[in-house]
Every structure is written in C-alpha cells, then in structure tokens.
Amino acid sequence: MANVESFDLDHTRVHAPYIRLAGVKTTPRGDHISKYDLRLLQPNQGAIDPAALHTLEHLLAGYLRDYLPTVVDVSPMGCRTGLYMAVIGEPDEQGVLGAFQAALQDTASHEWPIPGVSELECGNYRDHDLAQARHLARAALEQGLKVQETVLIQR
Numbered sequence: 001m002a003n004v005e006s007f008d009l010d011h012t013r014v015h016a017p018y019i020r021l022a023g024v025k026t027t028p029r030g031d032h033i034s035k036y037d038l039r040l041l042q043p044n045q046g047a048i049d050p051a052a053l054h055t056l057e058h059l060l061a062g063y064l065r066d067y068l069p070t071v072v073d074v075s076p077m078g079c080r081t082g083l084y085m086a087v088i089g090e091p092d093e094q095g096v097l098g099a100f101q102a103a104l105q106d107t108a109s110h111e112w113p114i115p116g117v118s119e120l121e122c123g124n125y126r127d128h129d130l131a132q133a134r135h136l137a138r139a140a141l142e143q144g145l146k147v148q149e150t151v152l153i154q155r
C-alpha cells in the first residue's frame with residue numbers, strides 16, 4: 001500500500017490547537033498544492049462530536065475561502081480532532097494561521113442558518129450542532145493557535 005504522510009506524524013508530540021503544513025504536491029504542470037492539518041483538539045485526548053464537526057466543516061468551508069481564495073477543499077479528519085485543508089500554491093504558514101484564526105472568529109459568532117444545510121445541499125442535513133461548533137471555535141481561539149512543526153515518528 002502507498003505510504004500516507006499523516007501516518008508518519010508523531011501524534012504524541014504535537015500541541016493543539018494548531019495549523020501544520022502536512023505536505024506539498026507538485027502537479028505534472030508544475031503547480032503546487034499544499035495540504036494543511038488544522039487541529040482543534042489534542043490527539044487521543046478527546047474527539048469532536050460528529051454533528052459539531054459537520055457544522056464546522058460547513059462553516060469553515062466558506063469562511064476559510066473568504067481569507068484564502070485558493071482553497072480547494074476543507075474536510076473533517078476521521079479521528080475527529082480537526083480538519084484538513086488543501087490549497088493551491090504555497091501560502092506562508094503565518095498567513096494560513098491568520099486565516100484560520102479569522103475563520104474561527106467568524107464561526108464563533110455565526111448565527112443561523114448554517115450554509116448548505118438542506119436535503120438538496122447536504123448528505124445528512126439533520127446532523128448539525130451550531131452551538132457546539134461555536135463553542136469549539138471559541139475554545140481554540142482562547143487556548144491560542146500556533147504553527148506546529150511536523151515531528152516524524154522515529155521508526
């Protein structure tokens with residue numbers, strides 16, 4: 001099976017909440033696509049409720065694009081401790097940190113409705129929790145976000 005970069009990260013040596021450059025791919029035409037780890041909870045010490053994570057996905061999908069127009073995708077992590085973001089190019093880490101903080105600020109004060117929440121637009125539109133999503137965004141901002149270096153597992 002192909003190697004997956006995130007399985008090489010030592011999850012015991014990171015300090016959430018943070019943003020981390022997880023990798024950069026170069027396309028056949030020479031463009032770069034950067035993947036960021038946007039971590040809200042400390043790995044293996046908790047997990048975001050699925051409904052709240054779903055709401056965070058909907059809100060951050062829009063708010064992150066407000067600050068980083070070249071965002072390709074924002075998706076929840078299966079471990080439910082954060083989200084991944086793919087973006088065209090190589091935005092500097094401080095810029096991504098600022099964008100994530102601003103998007104979390106917007107999320108923390110977001111009022112109904114949640115964008116994209118209807119049977120037409122979403123695959124599980126009943127499964128949302130705005131109050132908890134707002135709380136998680138506020139909590140991460142209060143803890144203070146930083147740029148996390150990648151610490152590889154020593155094998």
Ligand SMILES: [Zn+2]
Pocket residue numbers: 054058121122123124125
């Ligand atoms: Zn949805």
